[in-house]
Amino acid sequence: MMYLADVVALTRKDLRVELRGRDTLPAMLxxxxxxxxxxxxxxxxxxxxxxxYGLLWVAIVFTALLGLARAWVPEQEHGVLDGLVxxxxxxxxxxxxxxxxxFVFLLAAQVVALPAFVLFFEPLxxxxxxxxxxxxxxxxxxxxxxxxxxxAGRARELLLPLLFxxxxxxxxxxxxxxAVSEEGGRFLLFLLLYDAVFAVLSWASFEYVVTE
Amino acid sequence: xxxxxxxxxRYGRKRVLRGVDIAVPVGGFAVVTGPNGSGKTTLLRLxxxxxxxxxxxxxxxxxxxxxxxxxxxxxxxxELTAVENLDLFGRLYRIPERRERIGMLLERxxxxxxxxxxxxxxxxxxxQRLALCRTVLHAPDLLxxxxxxxxxxxxxxxxxxRELEALAGRQTVVVATHEPARVEALQxxxxxxx
Numbered sequence: 001m002m003y004l005a006d007v008v009a010l011t012r013k014d015l016r017v018e019l020r021g022r023d024t025l026p027a028m029l030x031x032x033x034x035x036x037x038x039x040x041x042x043x044x045x046x047x048x049x050x051x052x053y054g055l056l057w058v059a060i061v062f063t064a065l066l067g068l069a070r071a072w073v074p075e076q077e078h079g080v081l082d083g084l085v086x087x088x089x090x091x092x093x094x095x096x097x098x099x100x101x102x103f104v105f106l107l108a109a110q111v112v113a114l115p116a117f118v119l120f121f122e123p124l125x126x127x128x129x130x131x132x133x134x135x136x137x138x139x140x141x142x143x144x145x146x147x148x149x150x151x152a153g154r155a156r157e158l159l160l161p162l163l164f165x166x167x168x169x170x171x172x173x174x175x176x177x178x179a180v181s182e183e184g185g186r187f188l189l190f191l192l193l194y195d196a197v198f199a200v201l202s203w204a205s206f207e208y209v210v211t212e
Numbered sequence: 213x214x215x216x217x218x219x220x221x222r223y224g225r226k227r228v229l230r231g232v233d234i235a236v237p238v239g240g241f242a243v244v245t246g247p248n249g250s251g252k253t254t255l256l257r258l259x260x261x262x263x264x265x266x267x268x269x270x271x272x273x274x275x276x277x278x279x280x281x282x283x284x285x286x287x288x289x290x291e292l293t294a295v296e297n298l299d300l301f302g303r304l305y306r307i308p309e310r311r312e313r314i315g316m317l318l319e320r321x322x323x324x325x326x327x328x329x330x331x332x333x334x335x336x337x338x339x340q341r342l343a344l345c346r347t348v349l350h351a352p353d354l355l356x357x358x359x360x361x362x363x364x365x366x367x368x369x370x371x372x373x374r375e376l377e378a379l380a381g382r383q384t385v386v387v388a389t390h391e392p393a394r395v396e397a398l399q400x401x402x403x404x405x406x
């Protein structure tokens with residue numbers, strides 16, 4: 001119970017910091033919307049459904065990357081991560097709190113992005129939306145860990161995409177597959193498995209990322 | 213109790229702390245001095261458990277939950293208020309009667325009137341007072357203070373003097389400072405880094 005209380009307190013803190021600072025979410029919203037608008041005018045009308053779903057995933061992944069790049073900035077600004085690491089709570093709670101907050105930001109961006117996609121391109125069925133949600137879980141689980149690793153280094157902006165994008169490829173395959181394949185359920189199961197494996201790995205390894 | 217022998221720290225090829233011996237008994241008051249770049253902050257980070265020595269032995273007989281660490285950085289969120297910052301750390305440290313303790317500290321460090329304002333609006337001195345509140349919030353057994361007088365005005369420095377006087381002998385204190393004269397009367401150990 002104490003673990004959950006710590007996670008809730010840390011997530012609420014992240015949401016509050018973002019509501020006050022408005023550093024991340026507006027940039028994510030603007031990026032995802034402008035990307036979809038550009039794609040709408042850039043790709044030919046006969047490009048087909050698959051191309052449109054692929055572009056949706058380009059927008060989602062890079063929007064997430066934008067949010068992840070800023071995820072640990074509040075902790076870096078005043079060295080707060082040291083304070084959190086010294087606190088007697090389980091250190092994985094820090095990761096889980098950050099992953100949940102990032103998930104909320106990503107959901108908020110998609111509340112705008114998905115209707116825009118439907119408006120500009122193709123309809124999305126329940127399987128496609130489930131694919132997006134499951135991929136969000138994986139993105140936030142892996143991304144929060146990798147952005148903490150990148151934040152510790154000097155070249156954060158360079159390091160994060162290098163670490164994150166290769167690991168996001170299975171999520172894109174699963175997400176696009178759930179939207180275009182006739183066996184979308186199999187892709188959802190694949191995404192579920194990815195989420196479970198990488199969430200456990202990230203949860204277990206976060207302590208070693210933030211300590212020497 | 214802190215006991216370290218031939219403690220060395222390297223970051224890559226760069227040696228930032230060279231063969232330091234340290235011994236501070238329970239209730240001791242150690243003052244660490246030395247010029248910029250001599251490794252004071254590194255030594256304090258090692259004692260706090262935020263880093264591990266590259267070579268040598270360092271034993272710190274204090275649980276993580278019983279350590280209070282004041283760093284160069286205030287370790288508080290700029291976009292949160294003083295109350296929100298202390299409440300977050302109070303929760304994580306499982307402090308009983310958290311609100312009363314926070315209120316008492318904010319009064320004592322003259323931050324009560326600005327308790328609901330964001331830290332980003334604070335002066336450097338006010339932020340340092342808040343950092344001190346955060347450091348002593350959970351009444352730690354081992355207090356590690358890195359340049360605690362920096363940015364404090366005369367009132368703030370006098371307040372810190374009184375705090376340290378009250379703590380001396382009851383809690384183990386390690387202070388790195390460029391103003392050793394301020395804490396000379398309290399010190400039981402002195403470590404001069406070159």
